[in-house]
Amino acid sequence: MLKWPLVRSTSAHTEAGALAYKNLRDFIAKLEKEGELRRISAEVDPILEISEIADRANRAGGPALLFERPKGSKVPLLINMLGSERRMNLGLEVGDINEVAERIRGMIDFQSPQGIFEKIKMLPKLAELGSFFPKTVRSAPCKEVIHKDDFSLAQFPILKCWPQDAGRFITWPLVITRNPETTKRNVGVYRMQVYDDRTTGMHWQTQKHGAEHFRRARARNKDGRIEVAVAIGADPATCLAGILPIPPDLDEFMFAGFLRREPVEMVAGETVDLEVPANAEIVLEGYVKLNEKRTEGPFGDHTGFYSLEGEFPVFHITCITHRKDPVYLTTIVGPPPQEDYWMGHAVERIFLPVMKMQYPEIVDVSMPAEGIFHNLMIVAIRKSYPGHARKIMNAIWSLGQAMFTKVIVVVDHDVDVQNYREVVWKALCAIDPERDVQFNFGPADTLDHASRIQDFGSKMGVDATRKWPSEGFTRPWPDEIVMDAQTCDHVDAIWNSLGLPKYPRRPR
Numbered sequence: 001m002l003k004w005p006l007v008r009s010t011s012a013h014t015e016a017g018a019l020a021y022k023n024l025r026d027f028i029a030k031l032e033k034e035g036e037l038r039r040i041s042a043e044v045d046p047i048l049e050i051s052e053i054a055d056r057a058n059r060a061g062g063p064a065l066l067f068e069r070p071k072g073s074k075v076p077l078l079i080n081m082l083g084s085e086r087r088m089n090l091g092l093e094v095g096d097i098n099e100v101a102e103r104i105r106g107m108i109d110f111q112s113p114q115g116i117f118e119k120i121k122m123l124p125k126l127a128e129l130g131s132f133f134p135k136t137v138r139s140a141p142c143k144e145v146i147h148k149d150d151f152s153l154a155q156f157p158i159l160k161c162w163p164q165d166a167g168r169f170i171t172w173p174l175v176i177t178r179n180p181e182t183t184k185r186n187v188g189v190y191r192m193q194v195y196d197d198r199t200t201g202m203h204w205q206t207q208k209h210g211a212e213h214f215r216r217a218r219a220r221n222k223d224g225r226i227e228v229a230v231a232i233g234a235d236p237a238t239c240l241a242g243i244l245p246i247p248p249d250l251d252e253f254m255f256a257g258f259l260r261r262e263p264v265e266m267v268a269g270e271t272v273d274l275e276v277p278a279n280a281e282i283v284l285e286g287y288v289k290l291n292e293k294r295t296e297g298p299f300g301d302h303t304g305f306y307s308l309e310g311e312f313p314v315f316h317i318t319c320i321t322h323r324k325d326p327v328y329l330t331t332i333v334g335p336p337p338q339e340d341y342w343m344g345h346a347v348e349r350i351f352l353p354v355m356k357m358q359y360p361e362i363v364d365v366s367m368p369a370e371g372i373f374h375n376l377m378i379v380a381i382r383k384s385y386p387g388h389a390r391k392i393m394n395a396i397w398s399l400g401q402a403m404f405t406k407v408i409v410v411v412d413h414d415v416d417v418q419n420y421r422e423v424v425w426k427a428l429c430a431i432d433p434e435r436d437v438q439f440n441f442g443p444a445d446t447l448d449h450a451s452r453i454q455d456f457g458s459k460m461g462v463d464a465t466r467k468w469p470s471e472g473f474t475r476p477w478p479d480e481i482v483m484d485a486q487t488c489d490h491v492d493a494i495w496n497s498l499g500l501p502k503y504p505r506r507p508r
């Protein structure tokens with residue numbers, strides 16, 4: 001029986017002064033130590049079976065799973081790595097995801113120094129920022145084995161996730177490209193359907209940065225190529241960075257450096273003029289032809305439905321490099337919630353301070369799992385002027401990937417948007433539907449199967465704030481029912497005499 005020789009890292013991860021995880025196996029060791037990982041030594045088929053097991057484990061709040069003997073491959077497979085709040089916190093080395101938000105807030109606060117002293121005080125922050133830039137190294141574990149001629153994707157246990165999937169899909173690739181105009185790097189997670197041993201699909205959706213690089217390169221020479229490198233499996237912050245909705249031309253690996261508080265080490269590709277994370281488990285190098293498309297999908301997607309076939313570019317592999325004993329990192333998407341819910345939740349929390357910087361009236365936002373991120377955003381605002389809720393809807397529809405949001409519900413600051421019962425209750429009480437619903441048009445998520453055309457559709461904003469006289473609402477607005485504190489205190493005092501179990505007060 002094949003037993004994967006896990007090299008346990010010597011670096012310590014203590015609560016204070018933690019070192020960044022160097023690589024995926026470093027994090028695997030941590031997960032194992034924390035009881036957050038189970039090894040499966042039985043042979044299991046990457047065709048559907050691993051998906052079914054991972055789905056069950058995820059729904060039961062189970063651990064990350066390391067399949068040591070995926071059928072047909074000598075490479076072990078890790079899934080469900082960040083599929084819980086605790087593992088996400090462990091991955092980002094925080095006790096609470098809001099600590100990352102706090103660090104970002106700290107950065108933002110230092111952005112506009114007033115006087116000379118403020119500027120001097122800012123220097124350490126700037127130095128800290130500078131210290132996150134990716135660092136180039138000469139030798140790298142991801143190059144322990146280099147295949148330039150004899151390579152095949154068949155060596156990896158790539159999943160077929162759901163019955164109607166068109167084939168096997170690489171689901172957690174860090175797809176690296178360079179903007180041909182500005183030469184800036186982009187990293188995005190775009191699934192890759194395996195067509196054969198050396199070709200895959202490249203499912204960068206229309207509005208994503210990889211697709212923009214493709215279009216810009218094509219505008220220069222429609223018969224040319226764009227170089228692409230793909231890293232699979234790295235330290236958790238680097239893996240997460242590939243999904244972050246940060247502005248174009250901002251390097252996701254720089255952001256990964258910020259998250260892990262240590263730069264990501266990069267090494268030159270063998271056959272492409274791109275750098276790849278030195279500590280990656282597996283690297284695929286190659287190119288996408290600018291005049292080639294091929295049918296991609298169907299694929300059981302994070303909407304909980306199959307995304308239909310579509311025409312997408314094709315990735316041709318020129319070289320595969322990997323560690324001596326690589327681990328294949330993957331994830332599945334499907335009926336919510338899945339592992340990607342925790343990723344989306346981290347994104348929501350991490351970027352809230354950035355939203356608040358631009359729109360300080362935003363108190364909190366939430367995206368329920370069943371809203372699969374782009375279908376529903378609930379926003380609480382401190383309303384200050386007539387039409388304020390409408391202004392925030394328009395702001396969100398113009399904010400990066402929040403452009404995809406199909407339904408935005410804006411509520412007053414005193415509604416807890418994390419409490420969906422409270423939102424349904426108060427938002428529905430606050431609307432006169434014909435008056436308070438606004439329709440808009442804009443870019444739609446490529447995965448939205450209900451929009452009238454792919455990538456373009458309508459949006460709905462619901463102004464569920466209290467209506468003001470200055471908005472033409474002249475009836476009185478009632479108060480919410482709240483028991484007075486004096487009565488509550490008195491009832492607390494006499495409670496023991498009632499002979500009832502301890503029923504708590506209604507939280508306020």
Ligand SMILES: Cc1cc2nc3c(=O)[nH]c(=O)nc-3n(C[C@H](O)[C@H](O)[C@H](O)COP(=O)(O)O)c2cc1C
Pocket residue numbers: 171172186187188189190191192203204205206207208209210242243244245246331332333340343401
């Ligand atoms: C598991 C998973 C799979 C994803 N698959 C795709 C995909 O196939 N195509 C795509 O455009 N975005 C996909 N995404 C979302 C992108 O990774 C995300 O929008 C990211 O911000 C894109 O990077 P970019 O802004 O640099 O383009 C996926 C996200 C996750 C978590």
Ligand SMILES: [Mn+2]
Pocket residue numbers: 186187188209246247248249250252
């Ligand atoms: Mn990007």
